[in-house]
Amino acid sequence: MPADIKMHLPNLTLAQQQVEQYHRDGYLILDSLISSEVCDALKSRMSELIDGFDAESVRSIFTTNEQTRHTDQYFMDSAEMISFFFEEEAFDESGNLKQSLSASINKVGHALHVKDDVFRQFSLATVWGNILRQLGIAEFSRSAIYVYF
Numbered sequence: 001m002p003a004d005i006k007m008h009l010p011n012l013t014l015a016q017q018q019v020e021q022y023h024r025d026g027y028l029i030l031d032s033l034i035s036s037e038v039c040d041a042l043k044s045r046m047s048e049l050i051d052g053f054d055a056e057s058v059r060s061i062f063t064t065n066e067q068t069r070h071t072d073q074y075f076m077d078s079a080e081m082i083s084f085f086f087e088e089e090a091f092d093e094s095g096n097l098k099q100s101l102s103a104s105i106n107k108v109g110h111a112l113h114v115k116d117d118v119f120r121q122f123s124l125a126t127v128w129g130n131i132l133r134q135l136g137i138a139e140f141s142r143s144a145i146y147v148y149f
Contacts, residue, residue, distance in 0.1 A: 007038055007041070007125055008038065009034065009122075009125040009127040010033070010127065011126075011130060012030065012127060012131060013134070014028075014131065014135070019135060022135050023136075030131075038122070042118065042119070042122060045116065045118040046108065049082065050084070050101060050102050050105060053101070055097065055104075058074055058083075058084065059095070078109055078111070079111060080111055080114075081111050081115060082109075082112055082115050082116060083108065083110065083111075084105055084108050085105070085106050085107050085108070085109075086104050086105060086106060087104055087105070088106075090104035090105075106147070106148060107145055108145070109143070109146065110143050110144070111143075112145070113142050113143060113144035119144045119146075122144070123142050123144045124142065
């Protein structure tokens with residue numbers, strides 16, 4: 001995101017129905033909270049980060065199957081750096097990517113909110129803390145993960 005564009009995240013007052021829905025279901029969908037401009041800025045920045053990533057430097061694969069996920073040092077270190085995790089089927093038998101690098105990435109995390117200015121500005125916006133407090137969550141920690149669907 002260019003330096004002159006600021007993340008505009010509006011303050012939000014939750015309706016009682018939203019608070020109740022969160023406590024009942026464990027999640028809350030906030031349609032239209034994030035503008036298309038902000039979404040585009042985050043996507044653009046992630047494209048830049050992926051373009052700067054050396055895919056040969058690491059081959060850490062992410063899987064949602066916790067019983068078989070290999071918790072390697074790269075994964076553990078990701079709490080303190082921007083780390084790139086590949087899809088389970090990203091590589092062929094020879095270790096080559098089956099498709100483009102950007103299509104082979106599953107997620108990027110976990111310190112985007114610390115190590116990248118664009119994601120820091122988004123993640124540390126006051127709106128998130130305000131929403132959590134309205135939900136009765138007084139203590140929270142921040143983390144930023146960019147997940148591809």
